[in-house]
Amino acid sequence: MALGRVELEFSARVIAASAVVVVFGLVWVIPIYGLLSGSLKSLAEVQGTPVLSPPSELNFETIARVARELTGPLKNTFITVLPVAALATWLGSLAAYSIYRRMDRVSDSIMVAIAIATYIPYHAILVPLINLVKSLGLYDTLPGIALALLTYYTPMAALLMVIFMSAIPRFYIEAAMVDGAGDLRVFRRVVLPLLGPGLTSTMIFLFIMTWNNFYIPLLLSRGYETHITLKIFSYVGQSGTLYNEMFAASLLGSLPPLIVFLSLGRYFIRGLQAYGGGVKA
Amino acid sequence: MAGKGIRVENLTKVFQPNVVALDNVSLDVEKGEFLVVLGPSGSGKTTLLRIIAGLERPTRGVVYIDGEAVADPSKKLYIPPQKRDVGMVFQNWALYPNMRVFDNIAFPLEIKGLSKSEIRRRVKEVAEVLGIQELLDRYPRQLSGGQQQRVALARALVKNPKVLLLDEPFSNLDARVRVTARTFVKKVQRSLGITTVLVTHDQADAFAVGDRIVVLNQGRIQQVGAPRELYDEPANLFTASFIGDPPMNIVEAHASGLEAIVSGKASIGEGYRIGVRPDEAIASKTPPPGGLVATGVVDLVESTGSREYAIVNIGRASLNVLVDPSSSLSPGERVYIVFRKVHIFNEKGERIATIVG
Numbered sequence: 001m002a003l004g005r006v007e008l009e010f011s012a013r014v015i016a017a018s019a020v021v022v023v024f025g026l027v028w029v030i031p032i033y034g035l036l037s038g039s040l041k042s043l044a045e046v047q048g049t050p051v052l053s054p055p056s057e058l059n060f061e062t063i064a065r066v067a068r069e070l071t072g073p074l075k076n077t078f079i080t081v082l083p084v085a086a087l088a089t090w091l092g093s094l095a096a097y098s099i100y101r102r103m104d105r106v107s108d109s110i111m112v113a114i115a116i117a118t119y120i121p122y123h124a125i126l127v128p129l130i131n132l133v134k135s136l137g138l139y140d141t142l143p144g145i146a147l148a149l150l151t152y153y154t155p156m157a158a159l160l161m162v163i164f165m166s167a168i169p170r171f172y173i174e175a176a177m178v179d180g181a182g183d184l185r186v187f188r189r190v191v192l193p194l195l196g197p198g199l200t201s202t203m204i205f206l207f208i209m210t211w212n213n214f215y216i217p218l219l220l221s222r223g224y225e226t227h228i229t230l231k232i233f234s235y236v237g238q239s240g241t242l243y244n245e246m247f248a249a250s251l252l253g254s255l256p257p258l259i260v261f262l263s264l265g266r267y268f269i270r271g272l273q274a275y276g277g278g279v280k281a
Numbered sequence: 282m283a284g285k286g287i288r289v290e291n292l293t294k295v296f297q298p299n300v301v302a303l304d305n306v307s308l309d310v311e312k313g314e315f316l317v318v319l320g321p322s323g324s325g326k327t328t329l330l331r332i333i334a335g336l337e338r339p340t341r342g343v344v345y346i347d348g349e350a351v352a353d354p355s356k357k358l359y360i361p362p363q364k365r366d367v368g369m370v371f372q373n374w375a376l377y378p379n380m381r382v383f384d385n386i387a388f389p390l391e392i393k394g395l396s397k398s399e400i401r402r403r404v405k406e407v408a409e410v411l412g413i414q415e416l417l418d419r420y421p422r423q424l425s426g427g428q429q430q431r432v433a434l435a436r437a438l439v440k441n442p443k444v445l446l447l448d449e450p451f452s453n454l455d456a457r458v459r460v461t462a463r464t465f466v467k468k469v470q471r472s473l474g475i476t477t478v479l480v481t482h483d484q485a486d487a488f489a490v491g492d493r494i495v496v497l498n499q500g501r502i503q504q505v506g507a508p509r510e511l512y513d514e515p516a517n518l519f520t521a522s523f524i525g526d527p528p529m530n531i532v533e534a535h536a537s538g539l540e541a542i543v544s545g546k547a548s549i550g551e552g553y554r555i556g557v558r559p560d561e562a563i564a565s566k567t568p569p570p571g572g573l574v575a576t577g578v579v580d581l582v583e584s585t586g587s588r589e590y591a592i593v594n595i596g597r598a599s600l601n602v603l604v605d606p607s608s609s610l611s612p613g614e615r616v617y618i619v620f621r622k623v624h625i626f627n628e629k630g631e632r633i634a635t636i637v638g
Contacts, residue, residue, distance in 0.1 A: 169375075171371050171372075171373065171375040172375055172377060174336050174362075174371070174375070175369070175371055175375035175377075176377075176388070177335075177336070177361070177362045177363055178334055178335075178336070178362045178363075178367060178368070178369045178437075179388050179389040179392060179436065179440075180363045180389050180392040180393065180440070181363065181388070181392050182363060185392065189377075189388070190377055190379075193377075193379035194378070194379065
């Protein structure tokens with residue numbers, strides 16, 4: 001009997017937990033539903049009906065039209081953001097390795113500097129950033145935006161990688177040193193493979209952060225074609241907003257990070273677990 | 282001046298701010314010798330090994346490997362582990378989890394830039410010596426503790442290092458595997474004739490494999506000697522009580538009831554202590570013909586399976602002694618105790634005399 005009650009309590013808790021999950025899930029799904037429903041409506045309907053009311057007919061015309069308009073910006077964003085995420089992760093893990101190897105006052109202060117750099121708001125560096133990119137002749141170019149994003153997100157990558165690095169037991173590195181491996185080889189052959197989940201997590205995180213970044217592309221571009229977030233913004237007109245097109249653009253623009261997260265999410269979680277539980281040897 | 286094995290001169294290691302891990306340690310390891318550093322946790326033994334490997338830098342003192350100085354802070358000399366040509370087995374073996382056994386063993390050779398065929402030949406060779414030929418395609422996680430240890434040993438030995446360093450290599454093995462692993466390591470070491478330093482807190486490890494044992498406590502060498510020597514002639518109270526199982530009885534010399542048996546054979550001063558190994562004091566009901574004899578009352582009898590030990594009260598002292606196999610004792614009985622060997626330690630804890638009965 002006692003056992004039965006325990007099971008009952010257990011299932012009650014499971015139900016409560018599931019309910020919480022469902023509520024949170026709904027909260028997160030509602031905007032996506034709103035986007036979808038809004039993009040299927042005509043301009044008149046989207047302005048005349050509540051956001052959450054379903055569309056009167058399934059009209060994919062808007063989505064198709066916006067998709068054509070978005071091809072350029074989507075491509076531009078991809079070729080900006082992918083190398084930035086990869087390169088920042090790579091640089092960040094190199095920085096994290098040297099910090100982990102040193103563990104002295106110098107590396108501690110570098111670590112603090114990196115942490116501070118992560119928290120500098122864009123607005124504080126706005127003018128020098130634009131001037132720098134201009135002086136390099138990269139204003140209103142994809143490399144210019146990439147350079148700014150890279151500068152801004154590499155400290156964050158380093159910070160994340162330090163956390164993942166600290167989950168790697170030091171004896172692997174020491175064993176490799178005794179085996180005769182120099183730092184670069186230790187990093188490449190021993191540390192990097194053990195960092196796998198951490199690298200994936202950091203790269204996913206940076207991909208999403210840079211994809212969704214609005215301010216840096218805005219500062220460094222003349223038009224709206226360089227970055228997806230600018231393009232979405234462009235549907236807000238001075239004389240009025242094409243809500244159905246903006247919904248469609250938002251929907252299409254948020255798909256890539258969503259797909260990345262859904263398909264690679266388990267690596268992301270594995271990375272977080274590695275941080276919590278140490279690397280399984 | 283430095284021998285061909287390992288030489289450590291006046292080595293001191295201070296961890297900031299002021300933890301003294303090693304305090305003026307000097308040591309010679311002969312070429313081909315199997316030296317064991319034995320000490321409790323926190324004695325500095327692992328630090329000593331790590332300094333020899335180059336994973337730590339000494340605060341003061343010089344380290345020589347094969348006659349060459351590899352660390353000397355006074356001359357700002359520090360050769361990193363990569364260039365010391367040492368093989369090391371870590372406590373948890375530290376096999377690279379992302380590499381197969383073959384690649385683990387091949388790793389040191391790959392760094393040396395040997396050809397693929399040469400690497401293959403030497404990995405096969407060492408795998409054969411260590412009996413792990415069948416494991417080369419496995420990942421470390423697919424191996425038992427004993428197998429992992431052999432792989433770690435293979436990785437340490439494959440580059441034919443000048444010295445082999447073993448950090449508590451048996452402590453992660455279960456009791457049964459441990460015994461065979463000790464024999465195995467000893468055999469491999471002897472057949473290769475490689476200068477070896479093993480660090481352990483377990484005296485059974487030390488006795489099983491060591492040609493000589495260094496007893497370390499609180500960063501200082503207590504005694505260096507052959508296993509039998511440490512057991513028979515402990516230099517001080519620490520070695521005396523640390524080595525031997527069951528541990529040596531140590532009692533105040535004065536007013537303990539044992540003073541009488543040593544009187545006339547050694548002078549007992551203030552603060553002196555007497556040490557008796559349980560295996561060197563035998564309790565029986567029949568009066569012995571002579572020797573160092575005392576009488577006492579049995580307090581408790583314990584069996585270890587093959588032997589029985591009794592706690593016997595002699596005067597104010599309480600001693601753990603071996604029970605004569607022909608007698609069976611029970612608590613409260615009066616017994617005779619014959620002492621084969623009695624050690625006397627002065628007020629500083631140094632052994633000043635041993636009386637043999």
